Amino acid sequence: MNHDLLKNIIYDQHELIQNADIVARPSYSFEPNANYVLVGLRRAGKSTLLFKIVQDLVAKGVTWEQIIYINFEDERLSEFQKEDFNDILSVQSELSAERGYFFFDEIQIVPGWEKFCRRMADAKEHVYVTGSNASMLSREISTTLGGRYLTKYVTPYDFDEYLTAQNVPHDTRALLQTKANGRIRSYCAEYLQYGGFPEAIQYTAKREYISSVYQKILLGDIITRNGIRNDYAIKILMKKLAESVKSEISYTKLHGILKSIGISVGKESIIDYIQYAKDAYLIFSVQNYYARFAEKESNPKYYFSDNGLLNLFLDDKKPSLLENAVAVYLTQNHPQDVFxxxxxxxxxxxxxxxxxxxxxxxxxxxxxxDAYEREVGNLKKFAATTTETHRYVIVTYEEEKIINDSDVKIEVVPLMKFLLKC
Incomplete structure (x- = not known):
């Protein structure tokens, strides 16, 4: 690999980081002597977290010549192969006699990257890598990395971070002030519709920006990466999954739905397509706690990883957006423990x-x-099956009260307060 080209790419990235206006995300912390793999939905803010780490290092006295930041989506690296990784090490030694700090963005584009990163970790280098595909956490790659990297799953802004990025006060005092509370409610309505993509905040045409992100995920991270030839089928499948939010749905039912509208695709392909969408962090599933193992896997509920993505498919379906927002919040705070x-x-x-x-x-x-009896009745039924103490919550759009029914205390909480853990 041409060393001057690599230096050009590194210096261009330095300028980009220097000029970046970054909103801190305190929920993400990093050990100074650890190496990290950052994974998550495209445009969720992984690169920005790396930018912040770089800025903090420079503030502490690390020189820019020690910072080797390479984004492998840069078109100038379209011919980059695993054999070229050594050139990065050579360029670092040319730029500085001090030990380098290496930041590799979307590194999964280069096949064989994990062996190089393992070698870097063995050499006690400081390394951070990002990727937008769950294959980076596959058993094979994890074995190759040998436990030498810590993993951070990065999501779009939660509502707390969203308000912080918008400079909207949302502490207890603000919630009790009429005007401040009204402003928070307004931003909650916006968050419900457009989700938490960090860069979407700066756009007036938020839907168009989110649509461009979705197209990149669908075409780049799912269709092209997995060699899918029937791209129409997977596009319609994603639409049907969006329309099924709030409801459990099986592979067999999805196969029947597609068949009924003239789309010929096997059930095994549908299973593969859904897994590809999960691998790209576009969707996630929630399983029935009561179901047997086989049924848990085959009859889940599907949700989208950001409300803005789901909203691309819906026409004024606020109940679906409301439930999706709660699903995202719960899975962010309780990974692998939401049913x-x-x-x-x-x-x-x-x-x-x-x-x-x-x-x-x-x-x-x-x-x-009628919704009162349905929602309260289901919570009462569950309470009758257990002797353990539980917190019973009904999340609404804006209603708030406490219900005491048959010795069951039920909190009715507006979405705004639920997302802020109030």
Whole structure:
């Protein structure tokens, strides 16, 4: 690899980082002597976190010549191969006699990257890598890396971070002030519709920006990366998954839906397509806590990793957006520990159950009218099956009160306060 070209790329990146206006994300912390793999949805803010690490290093006295930041999506690196990694080490030694700090963005583009990163870690180099595909955490790659890297899963802004980025006060005092509370409510409505992509904040045409991100995920991270030839089928499949948010749905049912509209695709292909979408962090699934193992895998609920993505497919379906926002929030705070509850035997039908937090959550845009008996009734049914203490919550769009029914205390919490852990 031409060393002057690599230096050109590194210096251009230095300028970009120097000029970056970064909103700190305190929920992400990094050990100074550890190496990291950052994974997550495209445009969720992985690169910005690396920018912040670089800026902090420079503030502490590290020179820019020690910073080797390379984004492998740079078109100037389109011919880069694993054999070229050594040139990066050579360029670093040309730039500085001091030990370097290496930042490799979207490194999964280069096949064989993990062996180089393992060698870097063995040599006690400081290395940070990012990727937008869960294959970076596959068993094979994890074995190659040999436990020498810590993993950080990066998501778009949660509502707290979203308000912070918008310079909107949202402490207890602000929530109790009429004007400040109204402003928070306004931003909550925006967050519900457009989600938390950090860069979307700066755009007036947020939907167009989010649509461009989705197209990049679908075409680049799913279709092209996995060699999918029937791109129309997967596009329609994603639309049908969006329309099924709030409901469990099986591979067989999805196969039937596609077949009914004239799309010929095998059930095995549907299973593959859904896994590809999960690998790209576009969607995630929530399983039935009551179900047997095989049923857990084959009959889940699917949600989108950001409300802005889901909203591309919906036409004024605020209840679906509301439930998706709660699903995203719960899975961010309780990874691998969020389920739904559905039992034909007991009639229990509950949106979310978090065993480790002993929290049971229903989601309803409003509990006026018939919705009250349905939502409260399901929580009472569950309470009758357990002797353990649980927190029972109904998340609504804006209603708030405490319900005491049959010795069951139920908190009705508006989405705004639920997302802020109030």
């Amino acid at each position: 739904y509850l559905k039992s034909p035997k007991t009639g229990i039908d509950i949106d979310f159950y978090v065993p480790s937090a002993r929290q049971v959550v229903q989601v309803a845009y409003s509990i006026q009218g």
